[in-house]
Amino acid sequence: MYAHGRSHDFKMANAEIKIKYLSRCLNVCKRLHEFIPSSARSCHDDVICPASFIDVRRFNVALPSTALSRESYVQGQLKMNITSISTAENGHTHEKHTTKPSTQLTGEFQLRHADKHKRSKTVLLLFDFYKASEKAIASYCSLYHGYGFDVLYVKSHFKHFVWPKNSQTLASKLLQHIQTDDFTYENILVHAASMGAYNFGVIMAEMYEKPELHEKVRKKIKAVVYDSLTIGSLDNMAKGVSQGTQNVVLQKILPILMHAYFYITWSQTVALYEHYIAVFKQRPLEVPTLMFTCRNDPMSDYHAVEDLVELWQSHYKFPLTHRCWEKSRHAAHLRIHREEYVRDLDTFLSSVPDLDVNIKLKAKM
Template structure:
C-alpha cells in the first residue's frame, strides 16, 4: 500500500514538475528557437516513437523532451561512427546494414549506449565510460570524448536525466541496463575508466551497488575498472541537489528558485522512496568506494558541491584506504565546467594521473 501511494505521489509530482519545465522552456524559447527547430527536425520521429527508453507520458516525458528540444542533444537513436576524426550525428542505412546483425534487445541497448571510437583503423583496448551531468550539451560531452580520444581511448557517454535523480528505481534500471550492455558488448576492452560528472556520479554509485550485490554477474567489469575521475560531485545536502536540478532545467533565475522549492516539496512527500534511498547510496559512496586510483576535480565557489564536504571525503579516503587519491581544486571555477575554465591545469592533472596507472598509456599523449 505504501509503495502504491509512493508511486502515485511520484506521478503527480512528476506531472507538476513537467508543467513547470514546459513553462520554463517557453520562457527560454526566444533564445533557443532556431536551434530547437533544427534539432526537432532530426529527432521528431524518434521522440514520438514509443519505446522502452521514453517511458510513459507523465514524468519521463519532461526529461525526454528536454533532451530533444532544449537544444542539447539527441542520443536515443544516434549511433556514432568515426569519420575523419569527427563524430557523426547520424548513420546512413548502408553503414547500419554493414554491421553484424543484432538481436532486438542488443540493438536497443546499442542505441541507448553509443560508443564513440577513437580511431576507425585501430581497435582500442581501453573504454572510458562518461557519466554526464544533468543537461549536458553535446558540445561539452564532445570535448571530453576528444580529450580521451587523444590517448587512443574509446568513449561511451551515459546521459543523466531528471528521472534518474527524482525516482531512484529509474537510476537502478539504468545501472542494470548499462552493466548488462558492457558485459555483452564491451568484452574486447581490457581496461575501463570511469569519468563521472555531478549527478552522473550518483548513477555510477548505483552501478557500484549492483556490482557489489551481484559479483557473479559483474565481477569481470569491476576487475577491468582501472581508475575513476569525479568532476563536480553533487554532494552535501538535498538543497544542493535540488539547486542543481533548477540550474539544469532552466536558465531563468525566477524558475531556478521556484523549481528547487517544488523539488523540496516532492522530497517531503516521497521521503521513504527518495531521500532515504539517497542517504543509503551516499553512505555507500563514502564508505565503500572502488579500490582503484581516484581523481577528484572541484572548487570553492560551486553552490551544488560543498567544498568542505568534498575535502572531508578526500581526507577520509586518503587515511582509511590504500588506493591512490588525487585531488585538484580551484578558488573559482564552474560546476561541471572546470575543463572549460581551467583547460591547461585540468588537462595536465588528468595526464599526470593517467600516467601513474601502470600499463594504461601505451601511446604518446596528444595533449
C-alpha cells in the same frame, strides 16, 4: 487619473508575470510526476504532486480583478521546458558538432570510436552531466580519443535523478552489456561528472550487491575520474536546481518544490540517495582516482568534498589526486581551466600501470 491607470496596469502586468512563473513551476511538478511509474503513485494523483504544498500568498502575488484566474494559469497552455529550470551545469550552447563514427547501442548509451590506428585495449565509460550539449560531449570524447580510448558514452537524464529506480534500470542494462561477448575491452576507465557520478554510484552499489554477477566488471575498472561531484545536503540539491534560472521568483520557488517532492517521495528517493551516498563514501572503488572540483560550486558543498577526500585518504590506500580551483564552474572545468585539466589528466593516466594509454596530448591543446 491617468497616473492611477498606469499604476494599475503596471501592477496587473507584474502580477500576471508572477502568475506565469508560478504556473511554470506547477508544470514542473507535473513533469516530475511523469517520471514516477503509475504503480508507485497514490490512488489520487494530486497527492503525489508537490504543488499542493505551495502557498502562493508567500510570494506576495496580488491578483487584480482582471488578472488570470487560478484555473487558467494552472490548467492553461503556459508550458515550460524542463531544461530552463534544470541545473545549469555548463555554459555551452547546444550546437551541432561533427564527431567520429559511433555505434548506437541503446537509447541511453553509445560507443564513440577513436582513431583505429591509435586504438587502445581500454575503453572510457563517460557518464555525462545533465543536459550536456553535444559540443561538450564531443570535447571530452576528443580528449580521450587522443589517448587511444574508445568512449562508451552514458547519457544522464533528469528521470534518473528524480526517480532512482530509473537509474537502477540503466545500471542493469549497462552492466549486462559490459558482460556480453561484444564487449571486447580488457580495461575500463571511468569519467563521471555531476549527475553522471550519481549514476555511476548506482552502478557501484549494484556491483557490490551482486558480486557473483558483476565481479568481472569491477576488476576491469582500473581508474576513475570524478568531475564536479554533486555532494552535500538536500538543501544543496534543491538550491542547485534553482541555480538553473536567473529569475528571482523561480529561485525562491524551486527549492520549495524540490523539498516538497523529496518529502512526498522520501522512501523512493531520499532513502535511496542516502544508501547510494553511503556506498560511495564507505566503499569506494580502490583504484587510482582523480577528482576535479572548485570552491565556488553551488551544487557541491566544498566542505563535504574535503571530508570525503580526508576519509578516503585516512582509511584507504588507493592513490587519490584532488585538483581544486578557487573559482571555476560546475562541470565546465575542462573548458575554463583546460591547460591545467589536461596536464593533470596526462600525469594521472600515465601513473596508472594497467592502462594501455598513449600520452600524446599537450596541455596547450
